[in-house]
Amino acid sequence: MIQSMTGFGKHVIQLPSKKITIEIKSLNSKNLDINARIPQAYREKELELRKMIADVLVRGKVDLSLYVEITGEESSAEVNQGVVKKYMQQLSNIAGGDDLKLMELALRMPDTLKTDKNDIDAEEYNAILTALKQALSEISKFRSEEGKVLEQDFLSRLKALNVLLQEVRDMDPERLNTVRERLERAVAELKVDVDANRFEQELIYYLEKYDITEEKVRLDNHLKYFETTLMSKDSNGKKLGFIAQEIGREINTIGSKANYAPMQQLVVQMKDELEKIKEQMLNVL
Structure with missing residues (x-):
């Protein structure tokens, strides 16, 4: 906890x-x-x-x-009578006045109280x-009570991230088809003869650069690991902070590889949820 x-x-x-x-x-x-x-x-x-x-x-x-x-x-403080009398005498010589007024002035002067330092x-x-x-x-x-509130907030954010990750999975085939069609259309507009086999090889190589399978798997693992660490008996704030950084890396990589506006919108939402987690992480022991 x-x-x-x-x-x-x-x-x-x-x-x-x-x-x-x-x-x-x-x-x-x-x-x-x-x-x-x-x-x-x-x-x-x-x-x-x-x-x-x-x-x-x-x-x-x-x-x-x-x-x-x-x-x-x-009380450990006592009036230092000798010092007070001396102050009163000096004040009387300077300005005169009644004893009560002189004593009031004298008690405001330094060293008029003495304290005895006793053992505790x-x-x-x-x-x-x-x-x-x-x-x-x-x-x-x-x-601990504050920790319970934070825990519920983290679980809510994790649920939102898992939902968004599933949307990324569902959208990925459509994304790759769209990227493929975009490349084929660009080559067709050039109006040049190309070797079909060579073009297919280059296309596959190009699409592999945009493949996010590893990122999806790692992100899923990081989200599960964060929740497992969150529910452990110890408060592992620093460890959770490190896992949150790893989650951020995978989200950023998916965003840089997406090359597809609808998926990049999902990535923005994921970053927003993660940022809220990081803000709350500053308070975790």
Whole structure:
């Protein structure tokens, strides 16, 4: 079953004094590109968090956001009283004013708050890991649901291509007869004597150049292979992309050999269906 690279997952955990929220968003990308926005206090754990994401999501442009909201009395920041008093004294010497106003101005100055860097609490970090696992589970489910939609679209496009291929098969004898008649008429208009046997040999050689039997067989095989790969248990986006390229080559060759307007119209329709497949392929994991 294929998966989309587009997805979203979110999970929230409430601790006694903190609320931890993890959000993961992903879009399509050729490789895995993780952008992590986490508080400075948790930077030492970033590599571990990235590895957990890489093991699950594999590919795509991924945005990880970790938010920690203090909901209790806990705070790691304290007022640097000595610095604030010094600022107030200097401001008073410059402009005077009441203490409340001076304190308001002083607190806007640099280094008025000091923070103590503490080790990450084990229980808190385990809560973060739990939230991340849940968010990854949600985004994986989202990707699978999107993959089902893509799968149905691909099957619809494949059905249309198979119908068009059958029309090409049915039209091929008529095409060759038309090309043959066109050549015979062109030679007749020259009003010159030609050796019938030699002309027939040249005609057969010329018609062989426009034969599309191999292309029809290969195109049929590629369409079946695409569907088989699509229905496999793994999401093989890159493999499906390669098969789509091979399908395109056979369609292009049929178009270049057709030399027959009605068949070239079918080829245009086939190219249109394939282009829609390729557009959607950009989102497949």
